[in-house]
Amino acid sequence: MNRYLKQEIKKAFEVSVPNQKKKTQFLREFPRSPISMRQFILIQITYLRKGTVVLSGLFLLPVLIGADSINLNILWVISALIPFLGLLAVTESTRFAIYGMYELEMSARFSIKSVMLARMSVLGLLDAFILCCLIPLCYRNSSVSLLQTGVYLLVPYLLTVNISLYLTRCFHGREVLYSCMCAAVLISGGSWGLHIAADFVYQISYVYWWIILFLFLIGRMAQEIYRIMKQTEELGWSL
């Protein structure tokens, strides 16, 4: 009886809007509530895939667990793995490009540019946190200085991010994902290979070259992000 009565109460109070046209027009022209930057970022965080965040966090595991048990110097293991952290960040922030969702993102409340910037900032901060944990942990278990540890980890990361961002601009759909994965694998292999075949580049005398490379990659990354933003602006005209 209760459920039926409640349904009947609903019907008893039912009343239709007299002027449907007026309602539609009002809803169409209604000024949306302004949203603070904090709220916007928090909304974007909820859209990030949990798997990406968990996988990014897993990069800490080899250091925390394997540092003492693995015979190898953990720095080189992490250095070879770190490109995949960059890959995760780039593929997550440009997910709309991988799945061909440009139109949907552009018709939404916020511009594709601001959504992408927000996602990149959030993932960038997450990666920065992970790297901030990794660098001192790797330094503790390696024979090189803290500065060297930092650049040896950051250079492969930044290189992957740079190439992945470039590939995101050049390819469309699933090709972006495959090409970025390919780049990450190559950089990872290259990093490990460099450690095996040309160990001398990791000597202290070469550290300045590493720092120059690091700064160059930072600059290139800023340039790539700027180019991607410009490209998303142009999408509005080409769609």
Place this chain on the structure above:
Amino acid sequence: MDIEEQYDKIFRYCYFKIADKQLAQDITQETFLRFYRQDLRLDSSKELPYLYAIAKNLCVDEFRKKTVYHAENIEEKIVCDRSEEWINRLTLRSVIAKLSKEEQELLLLRYVNEVSVTSICKITGLSRFAVYRRLSKTLKWLKEELKKEGFSE
């Protein structure tokens, strides 16, 4: 908050308060405009009670102007339909009309507009316990009255 969803609910609430469709729609739109003009940073739990508070105040203002309250006749809308469903609805409406305005408001908020009890407390200023007690008492009374009137399921 979904404006489209809330539009109809606020309209229903305003219509319940002032019984004039055109005016209720105007007040509904004014409610939303005032709500967003305030540019408040409210928790999502406080948004709905605040929206209802604006609607309520606007209805009270209109009521005070005495420009309204030519209640529309429900009977007129039933165009020679004598089906059981309509008879039931008519019976229910007449029984609901016997309830106090506060009890009717509670029914509307809880069962028609599906507002949470927490929000109802904020809108009406009643305690949680009072809301539950009044609702169950009203439902019980309705059932008894409907039985007397021969309301069929």
